[in-house]
Amino acid sequence: MSTVIHMAAGEEPGEPEIFCSIQGEGITAGERRIFLRLSGCNLACSWCDTAYTWNWQGTPFRHERDRPGAPHKFSRRKEVIKTTTDEVARKALAYSAPGFVITGGEPLLQRLAVADLIRKLRAARPDAFVEIETNGTIDPGSTLWPLVDQFNVSPKLAHSGMPASKALKPSVLRAFNTFKNAWFKFVARNGADITAIEALAARLGLDRKRLLVMPEGTDSKLLQARLDQLRPICQARGLILSDRLHIHAFGNRRGI
Ligand code: SF4
Incomplete structure (x- = not known):
């Protein structure tokens, strides 16, 4: 049985956004993945x-990309591809990589469809990292918990x-904290954000060893400037700093 799933539109008209690239962020950055x-x-x-x-x-x-008279809006009709988990799995399995990244938007809004999709991916690639x-x-x-790496x-x-x-x-954050391979990747702009991250983590009892700080930005120059600012603070406080490799490599585009 196949389940309905709502995918984001990719670069090809009418096609869902499924592509093979490197993981740009987080603890598996640099790994080849199917997105x-x-x-x-x-x-x-x-x-x-x-935002699409x-x-x-x-x-x-x-x-923030709103301009007077030109809000940063998208056509729901064009941007949502209603399809099935069978079809999505078939398209994803046409690529070859050691793992999959299921992303969004917020994929857990469709968690039953996501579970069905992962089962189909694993049926074909039992060793894939999800x-x-x-x-x-x-x-x-x-x-879903037991299906995800x-x-x-x-x-x-x-x-x-x-x-x-x-x-x-x-x-919910405490529940993720009990899953040993859940990493908390916080977007930050400055040192005050890092202080806020540490305060939140302490309040909720999140594992400090699994906190990552990642600069906010969608162009390489801005990311680099923020990395330079955040790096010494992360080093001093023992926090992991994550880059956004795909932005440096490809810019802010779909399907990369
Ligand atoms: S949670 Fe993620 S996908 Fe959703 S609006 Fe925020 S940055 Fe975008």
């Missing part, structure tokens, strides 16, 4: 670099424009 991007998000971060997964025309969300990128607001649920959890701080009541769900 599957799902549509829909329960947050609306002002600097989101995949949620920032639909007619919605009131603000984005990562999920999530904003950490939704518990994966008992079906690694969660890349990216809770959003105040600079995302999201109120903490919406972006930070303590019970």
Whole structure:
């Protein structure tokens, strides 16, 4: 049986965003992966670099790329590909790589479809390493936990424009903390953000060894400037610094 799944549109008209590239971020950065991007998000971060997964025309969300008379909006009809897990698995399995990254948007909004999709991927590639990128607001649920090798959890701080009541769900983050291969990847702009990350982690009891700090930015020059600023602070405080390799290599484009 195949399950309906809502994918983000890729570069080819009418095709879902599925591609093979290197993991650009986090603890598996540099590894070759097959990426599957799902549509829909329960947050609306002002600097989101995949706003085409949620920032639909007619919605009131603000984005930093808004211009007077030209809000940074997308056509839901064009950007959402309604398809099936069979079809997505077939397309993803046409690529060869040691692992998959299921991303979004927020993929856990479709967690039952994601579980069905992973089973299909694993049926063909039992040894594949499966990562999920999530904003950490939704518990994966008992079906999904055992199917995933690694969660890349990216809770959003105040600079995302999201109120903490919406972006930070303590019970969900604590649940991720019990999964030994869940890594907390925080987007940061400056030292004050790192202080906020440490305070949050201490308050929730998150494992400090699994905290990553990643600069916010969608162009290589800005990323480099922020890396230079964040690096000595991370080194002094024993935190892992993550880059965004795909931005340096390819720029801010879809399907890379
Ligand atoms: S949680 Fe991620 S996908 Fe959703 S709006 Fe924020 S940055 Fe974008």
